[in-house]
Amino acid sequence: MKKNAHQRQIFKYSALKVISFVMVGLSLLALLAVISFILIRGVPYVNMQLLFGDYENEPSIKPALIGTAYLVLVAIGIAAPIGIGSAVFLTEYTNSKSRLIRVIRIATETLAGIPSIVYGIFGYLIFVVALGFKYSLIGGGITLAIMILPVIVRSTEESLLAVPRSLREGSFALGASKVRTIFNVVLPCAASGIVTSLILAIGRVISESAVLILTIGMVVHKIPEGFASPGTSLALDVYYFGSHGYPEQAAATGVVLLVLVMAINILATFLGKVFGKGELANG
Amino acid sequence: MDSNKSANVAMLNRKPADENSKSAAKGNTKPKPDVNAGKTAFKNSGSQTAANKSSGGKFNITVRNCNLHYGDFHALKDVNIDIEENEVTAFIGPSGCGKSTFLKTFNRMNDLIEDCKITGLIEIGGQDIYAKSTDVTMLRKNVGMIFQKPNPFPMSIYDNIAFAPRTFGIKKKSTLDEIVERSLKLAGLWEEVSDRLNKNAMGMSGGQQQRLCIARSLAAEPKILLMDEPTSALDPISTGTIEELVNILKTNYTIVIVTHNMQQATRISDKTAFFLLGEIVEYGKTEDIFLKPTDKRTENYITGRFG
């Protein structure tokens, strides 16, 4: 009688273990399916016309490539200095208990949780309507900068916190000022981590599309003339082609986007590893 | 007496946990337990009922030529010992001498550590506990362990105590209530907590937590209690309470206690083994070890010259 109860208990939990293995399989299958289907459907349609042709009769992603480059420039150009400065303030100038710090943290966390479409609405209201930029790459880029700010702040903060206290103390002991210590000791030591986080931020800018649908106008067929002109991005093109009857081109653009994003992620991981080792050797 | 003994033999004489659960799985796919469910499972049944009812049976520990390696490190060297039933045996020695490691061989907690190799013979009640046929879960049920730091689970006091019985398939509320009350009374904790059994155990004091852990082990109805420096994280008053508890429990349980505190060893143990660098230097009656040690190294240690 008792034996069966005990065995049933053991069996029940072993069954749960089996289920968990099945779920691992499902997770991996999902990953594989997403990547392989996009590749299978898209690769045959990746050609010169799509990549670098002029968008007249046949779709091309040349405007999107240029638009994406503009967006990355604007977004990183704004978010990187502000994000790094913010992280420096949070780690070097305050103790963690101050009220300002708590408010800043709540603000960054809230920003991180806002859906990108809401950023899109904000960008639309402020740049397109209030400031009268109309649809523009610069408006989209600035909105993206605000969106990726929390990511940059958080990862830069982590890199700065990883710099040992003794280095700062050593610098102060030599009579260096706070600013000198920050720029000549702390930031160089954390450079690897900061660069990695910026690369990941580039990846996020390239991946984003919901913000842009409301801010840059999704003009897929014209090469942007400058920061102030409307345009499109790679991710936006995937949506445009997909919903306007060009599924093959959508998949092919998806392939380009996928390769780009994966390359960026791999680069970031690789840099993180290389730098990580270097730091170990120095420390 | 005889039947009890054979029952205990059967209890330890089981397959390792993995295999066991597989055979259990096979047995349980059938809607009703039947005779063909598998010999192992059948043995389990008989033995466990017997084990829970029998208070007799032999539960002495015999160790012959035990060697233990962690990778390249030779942690235990040719250890031999005979631990008698219903006695308190203390293991003393400086840090890193292998006494805790040795204690953990009795309930096979060393299995958790990778590249830990054990050779030699360790028998409990005449059964080789490292034999392939041993069911580790049943071994651990019969050989309870109290850890250095109190480790109550982050759940209610009641659920903590009921953990082991539930693990072994007891579901009936009245039976569980009974076990919880009995175990808490045995551990001298019932008076203090009977009105807040559903409170989280993490809210108790350190000493109460450790007694809760003892009660939790007792709920599994073990025959042997292993205590790995059970009072090292506690204040003197809680330590005293636990020591009194050990003195009471030894009438029904075989207790092996590792301690850093030599006064504690003299206060509560019947026999003492002195460990040094992975070997037992001296083993005998506690008063003999402390009053007239035969080995110079033992004398040096107990008089405080090193350690």
Added chain:
Amino acid sequence: MNKAYRFIKARDSIMRGIFTFCAVFSIIALGCICVFLFANGIPFIGRVGLTNFFGTTWNFNVQAYGVLSMIVASLYVTALSTLIGVTIGLFTAIALYKFCPKHLVGPIRQMINLLAGIPSVLFGLFGMILIVPVLRDYISPTGVGYGILAASLVLSIMTLPTIVSVSLDALNAVPRNYYEGALALGATKEQSVFKVMLPAAKSGILAAVVLSIGRAIGETMAVIMVIGGSPVIPKSLFQSVRTLTANIAMGATELSGDAKTSLVAAGVVLFFFTLLLNISFSLLKGGEKREKKRASKANI
């Protein structure tokens, strides 16, 4: 000497000011977002009236801006995708925690993290070229592939990496001595994991759930490509409907004037949901911290 010192002093305070501005920028940005959203959205709701705005009819030709059907669709999609995602993700985390061979855990984790790097529009594309046709041809009783089930499947794949990595971290943060304690009482490895370690990690796991709910309710591009887009109250898993986010994105390219302002109002509703989730997430985080504190206090 004095001059140089004064220069350094001045530079220090100027830089301090710059760093402070950078840090406060987040607060300013959040403030701007709130002000612009509310200043445009709430008057609109006031103008068209609550009954209109929270009604079921969406037809901008007759000035009917009801978002109720979209809220309902959003909630359905979020609930179903969280259910699927958490089931798969949590069990995956558990397998990686104790059951998988050690040398496979790292690679599997990295592969699942790869999913986190894939742009959401590609999940939408995947849903469009695979999930929707499969549902339409083989599963759907109505012959429609678009709808809540398709969106939920896509979203559950998308949220998988978050759930796996946050729950795995939560499990890894549970003190090891609980595990040893359970084994020492005669529990098997499986019993120890499911009966002790899993409940002990519950607040961290709940945080993972909330996080994935947040991602699901706010996701736009992956949903818009598989949801269909009809602004009606969902009655079936296989029926073209429209979520709040899809409404905003679809309207963005098609509407103008008052109808476009209605999107801002829909954004306010979405923002409100997100704030709720943010608050519950930080409460859960606080709970986790308290539990850790308690555990460490007990271990002194």
